[in-house]
Amino acid sequence: MWESVGSLAAVPWIYAMVALSVLLDVFVPVLPSGVLVITAATAAAAGSGAAAGPVPHNVPDILVLTLSAATASVLGDLVAYRLAWRGGERLDRAIARSRRLTAAQERLGEALSRGGGALVVLARFAPAGRSVVSFCAGAAHRRARDFVPWSALAGLSWAGYSVALGYFGGRWLGASWLAAGVSVAALFGAGAAAGFLVRRRPA
Numbered sequence: 001m002w003e004s005v006g007s008l009a010a011v012p013w014i015y016a017m018v019a020l021s022v023l024l025d026v027f028v029p030v031l032p033s034g035v036l037v038i039t040a041a042t043a044a045a046a047g048s049g050a051a052a053g054p055v056p057h058n059v060p061d062i063l064v065l066t067l068s069a070a071t072a073s074v075l076g077d078l079v080a081y082r083l084a085w086r087g088g089e090r091l092d093r094a095i096a097r098s099r100r101l102t103a104a105q106e107r108l109g110e111a112l113s114r115g116g117g118a119l120v121v122l123a124r125f126a127p128a129g130r131s132v133v134s135f136c137a138g139a140a141h142r143r144a145r146d147f148v149p150w151s152a153l154a155g156l157s158w159a160g161y162s163v164a165l166g167y168f169g170g171r172w173l174g175a176s177w178l179a180a181g182v183s184v185a186a187l188f189g190a191g192a193a194a195g196f197l198v199r200r201r202p203a
Contacts, residue, residue, distance in 0.1 A: 038162055
């Protein structure tokens with residue numbers, strides 16, 4: 001069962017691949033960073049002794065995998081935040097043309113001004129939510145100290161959840177494509193629920 005999944009993640013470069021994918025998907029939300037994290041975590045489950053037969057020693061470490069994904073998530077948010085901060089009038093006009101982006105910017109501003117950033121954490125799980133939050137926070141010139149801690153919590157929550165899905169899916173179902181598929185479905189389900197909750201939050 002290991003060969004079906006583990007061969008894709010049994011190299012040290014998996015951490016760099018995960019980090020690069022997570023960092024870039026704030027700009028290209030269609031990148032399958034979550035799928036890559038889950039696949040690597042599923043392979044890591046084989047190294048725990050869950051899979052039968054000989055297991056290679058160079059399987060991903062779940063702690064390093066989680067930290068790689070979380071750190072890349074925060075760095076990507078910061079890059080998008082700074083680019084939007086410096087975007088000037090052109091970005092402001094682009095946001096003003098979209099009612100969804102304008103509403104998201106207003107909700108985010110209200111949440112951060114009240115000292116709460118649950119919206120930032122919730123949006124991290126929603127499709128393209130991370131991109132909207134990061135760009136809107138920068139375009140609205142929200143203070144970094146109001147945004148960055150919540151971005152860090154969001155990145156760590158998302159990374160921990162994704163790694164846990166892949167790891168425990170691999171432990172329970174074996175390091176196979178079935179385990180990875182079930183875990184990915186659970187991640188997409190959480191994203192759909194988060195997107196629904198974000199839309200339901202009053203402006």
